[in-house]
Amino acid sequence: MTRNTTGRKLPLRMPPGWEPPVPAWSSVFSENQQHVSMCIIGCQHKSDAQISEFVGALNSLAQKADVCDFATCEDKDGYSQTIAIIYWMDAQSCADWLHSDAVTLFWELYSDDKWEFGIFREVFNVPFERLETLFSGPLHNHGFSQIRKDIEGPIERHGYWGGMRDRIPLSAENPFEADQTLEVIEQHGNRVVVRAHENLCIIRSGQDWSNTTGTQREEYLNQIEPVLKAGMNFLRDEGDEVNCYSCRYMTQFLPFKGKQECTFGLAFFRTMSDLEAWSESHPTHVAIFNTFLEIAPKYGPDLQLQLWHEVSVLPAGSQYGEYINCTEGTGLLSGVKLS
Template identity: 30%
Template sequence: MSFHIEYPRTIPARRPGDFAPAAPKFQVRWSAPVTTVVADYIAVQRQPSDLGAERAFFDRARAAFASPWGPDCFDEVRCTDEAGFANSIVIAYWVDLTRYAAWKHRDAFNGWFASPDREKEAVGHWRETLVVPYDRVETIFSEPYYRAGIARTNGCELEPMYVAGYFGAMRDRLPISAVDPLDSPHGDEAPEGGFDAGAGRRIRIDVPPNVVNIRSGQYWARAEGEQLDDYYANLQPKLDTGMAYLKDHAGTTGCLSLRSLVALDREGNELRETSKHGYFLSLAPLERWAASHKSHLDIFRHALAKRRQYGAERSVVTWHEVFVIGSTPSFEYVNCHSGTGLLRFAQIWGSGVARP
């Protein structure tokens, strides 16, 4: 039997009546109790041509992760941001908070990252660390055979579930949503971000509660023929359109940051595997977009149509993991341009790191 937490509901579920999807989706469950999930996003920000900086950074991270306290798993990904910089990112996952704390305290990587030398380099670095209680985490996979992100941590399986296929299901899958509306202290409209002085500085951002971190993935390495053609001709453009709308209408969608990540192999080659990584002010504005805007409805209807068409033969996998931030984490940006992650909100959520 797998571990899970449920609370007696004081807030009604969003499921309409006795709705059930025609086929199950799949979610991550662990065989032993998990109280906290850690996802540590760490990156070097560089010129696209500077692959040496990427290799050096990945080599350093791999060596650090090989320690006895290292992560259960980690991904290496790459993205190009709106300013034209390449960001080479490791995403490391732990499901044991004590082991993560030991790694952060003992491994030399963390001293290297904290060194003032990083502020003087030709490249930037950033770190967005999520330490989230189990009841603020939810996952969904369209197929059970493919694992990504947190689904590759120790002691977990992908189990079938039926809390899916309706608007509001993402919220309903979060155990904490039974007793907490997960509202933002800022209301539903994202604040204006106008900070523009990140270069040569180390700045911490204190993220407010109930900000949503979502990593939404696409895997098409097994796709061939018409399914592969459909991915490139239909699904990928729909995803790009949805991403653009979220970013261009941040005031109403609650979008604080959104990245397009490409998965890499150990030689730095790009794989047929991507993910969209975003931060949103809260669940509510993201849910409104999902339920009502054409850019998401097109994605949603396409998924349903392809499931009906191919059934168990569907070879394009979609998935996501959602963390709703509880306590206030500190994200750190070192010598980065002001459009990096949440750095543009430094004037309201940020502070410089004082040096002796």
């Protein structure tokens, strides 16, 4: 997605004459591609034995989607969360799927108290002018980029504070500020529906070390990953200090086949400015950034570790989270006060 700098109302943050310290690439999609819908459907549980049937049923339902990734994590309330992140490149197809008889029956079945776990779904529809992607290599792809048309790069707009914003097309005229808060729009007993406000910022930022060997594998597991995990745990447990509503540090898995050597952080920030402030100045992220830059530049294009992210800034509208039998620290629930 080429970024045109002419006619900008807001300036780029890229320094004059900037040369990135390491190469990076962005995904390219068809010109007629206007939106991507992301539906996160999950289960909050104590035991993995509780959710095998849930995962199997969800996996079957998601076969019609464009992309589906399964992942699991430990949350700040001491539970496990197992989710599917389901992408649709057509918003109407996503809406039709969510309202289909099969998904409706699934939701009704697993929201029954007899299962003794919580379920949730977080549904977002993002215009392409409000998102960006970044990859450390030209061949690998993750997230909704698994169905991209092409890749562009190496690109200039990365490796400096503000590059994330500069890569989002609408940032040329929109500062992505928020003057609203998350809102509870329905609450009936153990069921709560939360509506997202304008310019909620979502980041899914991942690491794939399945192709690393030797020194590069040791450096990731022993030097980079511990610092990364500390940063993710800070956002999970103390994220309200930096206006992060929720952070899940997740390990991907294939249903009934086991965990993959891929992790990602999935975080909801109040605004892009809040995400930028944490990234640029908080010790937990500065440590991640500096540790990576101590290692990656010496490998250049031979870096085996695959790093990537997708960042979106939501418009107001039908962006919501629905939670049944979940703790108050789950997802968007952590950003509201319940009666």
